[in-house]
Amino acid sequence: MEKFKNRWEITQNWQLIFPVIGVIALGYSSFKIANAIISKFGIATIVIVSILCFFLLLKFTLFLFKKLENKWILDQKWEMIRVFIVFAITGSSSMFIGRPIIKFVGITKENLNPIVYWFLFIIIGLIFYQILLVFFGWLFGQFQFFWNFEKKMLRRFGLGRFID
Known part of the structure; x- marks a missing residue:
């Protein structure tokens, strides 16, 4: 946890609310995207595609963070x-x-x-x-x-x- 706090320059515990909200929103978005694409294939498939989508969106978001960090x-x-x-x-x-x-x-x-x-x-x-x-x-x-x-x-x- 300390490594995470140092990476994001979190100095107080209340600041952890933003990464938590971000991860929850990313998970919700992943589920909505997966559900919209393959809603007819059952919940197990939707969950698997949601997890895959979550990691792809997370990679993309972290890429954006890196690009915009200096800008x-x-x-x-x-x-x-x-x-x-x-x-x-x-x-x-x-x-x-x-x-x-x-x-x-x-x-x-x-x-x-x-x-x-x-x-x-x-x-x-x-x-x-x-x-x-x-x-x-x-x-x-x-x-x-x-x-x-x-x-x-x-x-x-x-x-x-x-x-x-």
């Missing part, structure tokens, strides 16, 4: 887990909020061309994503990181004049 300015390595959790929650939440709003406005696949529908769906989801990213970043104690990330993203969209 993102964070105080400790464990904060990267917190940042990834914020990105995951924000992505899911923006779609969760965007769907009812797009239906409320009256935009459906039935009354619009599918290309126009998906374009509007992505635009509405992206608007909520920007707002929720800063909110969840603040909620998880990473406001400054996500505010800087947001400003950089808006500049890339050509909207930098609205934030300066």
Whole structure:
């Protein structure tokens, strides 16, 4: 356990909550992916594919950590887990909020061309994503990181004049 704490620069026990949440979320995602792909083959097959998917996602996530470790300015390595959790929650939440709003406005696949529908769906989801990213970043104690990330993203969209 001490080796794990040193690797992730965990100095206090409460910081262990983020790796635990990350592993649980990774396991849940693996199960959902496996269930979506092979739901007809029975629970034993789903569990085996879930475990395989879990290890593949874990390898990919650790690869991303290594690549982003020098790019993102964070105080400790464990904060990267917190940042990834914020990105995951924000992505899911923006779609969760965007769907009812797009239906409320009256935009459906039935009354619009599918290309126009998906374009509007992505635009509405992206608007909520920007707002929720800063909110969840603040909620998880990473406001400054996500505010800087947001400003950089808006500049890339050509909207930098609205934030300066």
